[in-house]
Amino acid sequence: MxxxxxxxxxxxxxxxxxxxxxxxxxxxxxxxxxxxxxxxxxxxxxxxxxxxxxxxxxxxxxxxxxxxxxxxxxxxxxxxxxxxxxxxxxxxxxxxxxxxxxxxxxxxxxxxxxxxxxxxxxxxxxxxxxxxxxxxxxxxxxxxxxxxxxxxxxxxxxxxxxxxxxxxxxxxxxxxxxxxxxxxxxxxxxxxxxxxxxxxxxxxxxxxxxxxxxxxxxxxxxxxxxxxxxxxxxxxxxxxxxxxxxxxxxxxxxxxxxxxxxxxxxxxxxxxxxxxxxxxxxIETLDLRMRKISADAAALAARLHGSVGTARVEHPTIPGRPDAHLADRDFPHGTGGVFALDLDGGEDAAAAFCDALELFTLAVNIGDARSLVCHPATTTHCHLEESQRRACGVGPGTVRLSIGLENVEDLWADLERGLAAARAVSGAAEPEQAVARRG
Ligand SMILES: Cc1ncc(COP(=O)(O)O)c(C=O)c1O
Missing domain, CATH: 3.40.640.10 (Type I PLP-dependent aspartate aminotransferase-like (Major domain))
Known part of the structure; x- marks a missing residue:
């Protein structure tokens, strides 16, 4: 290849x-x-x-x-x-x-x-x-x-x-x-x-x-x-x-x-x-880019999974996904850099998340060297019926991420900034408070 x-x-x-x-x-x-x-x-x-x-x-x-x-x-x-x-x-x-x-x-x-x-x-x-x-x-x-x-x-x-x-x-x-x-x-x-x-x-x-x-x-x-x-x-x-x-x-x-x-x-x-x-x-650098992007996307999806204020992370490596066996069988080098997360707090939380990000750019594209974010319900999927959007897994709190080629720790720091902004809107507890309550 x-x-x-x-x-x-x-x-x-x-x-x-x-x-x-x-x-x-x-x-x-x-x-x-x-x-x-x-x-x-x-x-x-x-x-x-x-x-x-x-x-x-x-x-x-x-x-x-x-x-x-x-x-x-x-x-x-x-x-x-x-x-x-x-x-x-x-x-x-x-x-x-x-x-x-x-x-x-x-x-x-x-x-x-x-x-x-x-x-x-x-x-x-x-x-x-x-x-x-x-x-x-x-x-x-x-x-x-x-x-x-x-x-x-x-x-x-x-x-x-x-x-x-x-x-x-x-x-x-x-x-x-x-x-x-x-x-x-x-x-x-x-x-x-x-x-x-x-x-x-x-x-x-x-x-x-x-x-x-x-x-x-x-x-x-x-x-x-x-x-x-x-x-x-x-x-x-x-x-x-x-x-x-x-x-x-x-x-x-x-x-x-x-x-x-x-x-x-x-x-x-x-x-x-x-x-x-x-x-x-x-295309000359496709193979190299896809391996890094796939690995970083999977790592970020794993960190987002279970973060306070994230209801659901849609990535094939997240436990419980019915297609996990297909990832293992057919995608030995990963599944790419696009995945979605569903924020508690609906569109308001999604808007706060997108607006707080500094490294991810709000743009309706994927596959760029730059990491991108968008809100599918009001952009790429806005002309569909509500039932069609639901069938696509797109809800009011869904945001799509397209992971780029930046340093993965910088991207994580940015996502944490977005999650904090989303929590401020949805009223979800900050991570320390949540731990204290559980304790
Ligand atoms: C999966 C998929 N197929 C097709 C298209 C359409 O491609 P283009 O924007 O190059 O016309 C897109 C655009 O976002 C896409 O994400």
Whole structure:
């Protein structure tokens, strides 16, 4: 993983021997003759014509992402949200049905509930830990199962191998949002996923500089197994004059070819070349960052657990979490830096906690080098129904932490400052008073 993170997709063999993949800042590409451009548009040859659907810098990122995930190919797009949107559009059509975990990033839930509903796609959400619920929810119209490998914000893990075998028994592909784990900690393709999406904005970038998304085909999905079900891939496409499933005979992903030709091009969700380079640079240190961040997050979660004024810490290593065995089985290097805590005293206590922090920055991002905090109920999850928020484990007193690369003792000192402010609002006893009372 760490070698692929440095080398996959790029050798210093351009005109000047550039070690870092250069930013090809060009909207279009010159062609020698009429026949060359004609072949490209007729999909008889590969290459670049116009950067909306492909760019040499972005292509390096795509090759590197595929290598990191052990996949058959990847497409880089303008954001994590674009990755989810395009991956699902490529699998769904009007009348399709999606089964999704109820523990999803708020933007994904909104996309399913609102935009996809407008397009006559229905969805059912299930408790990801209830395997029978996955089985019950799949219908003959189900065309995708959607889950996060580590859920945002409560860091809940899923038994992806079990969910995938249920979905595959019905010939339904599994789409995994792997943003919070990143391929440094968990490669969904090794656990049964068919398609992996990333908000590369987060850990892959690592420094909060760039919005980007990735779609990876893990190489498991083959629409030719159920040609009737996936007619848009297995029959000749009138617009493009090809059958996208033929790509599999060439060792490429038909699904990604279709997604790029149609949705990346039509939606115009193009990743700028400069953004692709920023993500490539970020990926070089991914492995190192994820190990430190995961270890520090687990240490801080353990200290927060049981702190006076903290009702609940949502981290897989906290005693009593039903997914502890999955952390042991599938996440040998940790589960990343995002977790949640629920403060006694509701929104007022959460507000006091956030406002008292000096090192953690109040911001709606995760995966930055800087530690960040946010209040999901009034920000990332504010457009959801109250019942949906509850199902995501987001209450009025929930705050999300994204642990960065600072010194862990400095972070703990800051969190203690936040807890004291929250206690002042909720009326919980200070630690010394609590000990005296217990004594
Ligand atoms: C798990 C997850 N998936 C997808 C997204 C969307 O990514 P982006 O903001 O890059 O569009 C986010 C954003 O917070 C996220 O946390």
């Amino acid at each position: 760490s070698t692929a993170a440095i080398h996959a997709g790029w050798r210093a063999d351009d005109m000047h021997g550039a070690l870092t993949p250069p930013v090809y800042s060009s909207s279009a590409y010159a062609h020698e003759d009429h026949a060359s451009l004609k072949d490209l548009f007729a999909r008889r040859s590969a290459g670049f014509a116009y950067s909306r659907s492909g760019n040499p810098t972005t292509a390096v990122l795509e090759e590197r992402a595929a290598a990191l995930e052990g996949g058959a190919g990847a497409i880089a797009v303008a954001s994590g949200q674009a990755a989810t949107t395009i991956a699902l559009c490529a699998l769904l059509e009007p009348g399709s049905h999606v089964v999704a975990s109820q523990l999803l990033y708020g933007g994904t839930t909104e996309f399913l509930d609102d935009t996809l509903a407008d397009l006559a796609v229905t969805s059912t959400t299930v408790d990801p830990w209830d395997l029978e619920a996955w089985e019950r929810a799949i219908t003959p119209a189900t065309r995708a199962v959607v889950v996060e490998s580590v859920a945002n914000p409560g860091a809940q893990l899923v038994d992806l191998a079990a969910i995938s075998s249920i979905a595959h028994a019905h010939d339904v592909p599994v789409v995994v949002d792997a943003t919070l784990a990143s391929p440094a900690l968990y490669r969904p393709g090794e656990h049964g996923a068919d398609v992996v999406v990333h908000s590369a904005t987060k850990y892959l970038c690592g420094h909060g500089t760039t919005i980007a998304g990735l779609i990876v085909d893990t190489g498991r999905f083959d629409p030719r197994r159920c040609p009737e079900r996936w007619r848009r891939l297995t029959s000749p496409n009138r617009r493009f004059g090809v059958t996208f499933a033929d790509e599999y005979d060439r060792g490429c992903s038909g699904l990604l070819a279709y997604a790029r030709a149609k949705y990346v091009t039509d939606f115009g969700a193009t990743l700028p070349a400069a953004s692709a380079q920023q993500i490539l640079v970020g």
